Amino acid sequence: MNKSLRLALGSSIVASFALTGSLAQAQTPAAKPNIVFVLMDNLGYGEVGVYGGGITRGAPTPRIDKLAAEGLRLTNYNVEAQCTPSRSAILTGRFSIRSGTHSIPIGEGLDGLTQWEVTIAETLSDAGYATGHFGKWHLGSAQGRLPNAQGFDEWYGIARTTDEAFWPSDPAAKAANVTFTHIMEGKKGQQSTEGPVYDLEQRRLIDGEITTRTIDFMKRSVEAGKPFYAYVPYTLVHFPTLPNPKFAGKTGNGDFPDALAEMDSNVGQLLDAVDDLNARDNTIFVFTSDNGPEATWPWQGSSGPWRGYYFTHMEGSLRVPFIVRWPGHIPAGRVSNGIVHEVDTFPTFAAIAGASVPKDRPVDGVEQTEFLFGTTDKSSREGFPIFVADRLEGVKWRNWKVVFYDEERDWWTVPAKLGSPKAFDLTTDPKEEYPQTGLRSSWMADPAMKIVADFEESLRRNLPIKPGTPDPYEPSKVQ
Structure with a gap:
């Protein structure tokens, strides 16, 4: 069944406007804000400065801290306990137990979301958005289950996970003729193609390339006069937590702090690009993580005041940073302990964008628009x-x-x-x-x-x- 038949069309696509002057003068339609959704990998609650980390973790995070001062910071934002289920929940607005994505896939077999699931990329695409995925997917590794078959106009990144970067340097894996993970890319309506093998060298380079490609996507979308949804699931700080060579040794405190410094710089580059495009006031910018902290020595992360790592029901697994900025709409400098779950981001951003939410299935997310805008101090969710x-x-x-x-x-x-x-x-x-x-x-x-x-x-x-x-x-x- 074609996905477009399963959803009523969202709001009609805003008419294209003529570009006058430079890109810096171009603006996306006010009724449809751009959305940049930055998702870090295994970033614990206690890593970022405004959440008690930063210098205490060996690396200040000034750009992310400034972002928090300009928007809303949640202290009770909750996620699922593993990578695949968390990403599934964000993209579908449904708890992963519903969609067959409740666990990280291991070994051979069909993995990921069925085509029946409706992603926020699909519903935003129907509402006139350009949609791009840059980073780690982990919701299907076969053709037909990659991002360009799940609502994204284009994608770049890895289909599975970063620990597979160890494989190419493992003599036993080579001797066994294991199929190594490749960096991939693709466009909607086409087959995805394989690029270089995702080895330890590429592991260090990939987040820099994710940043470059995301900025290029945003520029092209503004040139085309289209609002954009940039989903940016970075690979840091998942093990092996190895920084880009430009950041190696920068903090003097080891690989993990160096990776935190790289993370902050990458986020800063995205924020600068939004400003350069004169799109700050019409861009919702989100910074968050998929689950609790990395638990693998020597790359162990911090859950801050909570206890536990990912794969557990402990608060350290469930609570992660969440910062959202939209100038003129979301009050700056606000901090809230209201309960929010990652599934809530789907109906909330769909409502803001004038997009449709599926009516033919349970959607677990609840709309949090008034809560984000500060018109109420109370979250729409109690548990x-x-x-x-x-x-x-x-x-x-x-x-x-x-x-x-x-x-x-x-x-x-x-x-x-x-x-x-x-x-x-x-x-x-x-x-x-x-x-x-x-x-x-x-x-x-x-x-x-x-x-x-x-x-x-x-x-x-x-x-x-x-x-x-x-x-x-x-x-x-x-x-």
Whole structure:
């Protein structure tokens, strides 16, 4: 089934305007702001200066800190616990348990999103946006499941993940004739093509190239008079956390701080490009991460005041930085602890852009426009179920968390299921060390468990897609 038939068309495409003078004089239509969505890889809550990191992590982050001063900084922005599910949630507005993307794919087999899923790139494209993906995809590695088949006009990057950069230098992998990951690129309606092998040398260079290509895409979009959606999933600071040669040794504190310095510089280059295009006032600029901090020695990250790494239900896994700027619309310098989940970005930005949200499936994201604009201090969300892979490991409600599994000491091993749940007051116990098991706190079980019950009922009404489901997928055929 053609995706365009599954969605009602969004708002009509804004008429093209004639360019007069230089690019610096060109503006995208005010009704459709540009969106730059920067997604770092395994960047923990405690890495950026305004979140308590920066110089304490060996590298100041002045450009990102300044961005926070110019926009809204969230301290309770939540994500899924792994790379693939988190990216799926952002692009579809649906918890990944629904779409068969709840876990990182390992080994052979069909991976990624089915063509039935509708990405924000598709709905923004239908609304007249130029759409570009520059960076790490990790939502499908076969032709037909790459970004240019999921709503993006063009893409550049890697289909899977950065640890595969080790493979080309591994003699055993060479002897086994393993197929190495390549950097790829493609355009909508065409087959994606392979570029150089993604090895440790390219690992150091790729984020610089991502930045260059993103800036070029923004310039071309402004030249064409089209609003643009630039999705920029960088590869840093995923292990191996190796900085570009231009930044190697810059901080004097090692590879990880050098990579943080590179990250800040790359973000700064994107911000400068937006200014050079005279597009600052009409560009929503987001900086965030896909999940909690890197857990692999010697590239371990920081979860700040929280505890835990990615692949866990701990707050360190779920809470990541989120900064958003839109001058004249989002109040500058605001900080909020209201609960927001990454699925909320889909309906929120779709509403701002005048684009459609699918009506034929559950969309878990809730619109947060008034909250972002500061017309209300209250988030539209009070909680959410916590899945790690396909396990419902907990639920968050307001400042409370209820967990059904023990904490994960080893971030890869499945934790033990608890005989009875534990509850934590995250305000008084941010590190989740003192469970509130007494009767005094039992009152909060009702609203928390209602979130679980409602979601489980939704899964009964709308069966999840199984990982590896081939295209075409038709939900009506699922029994």
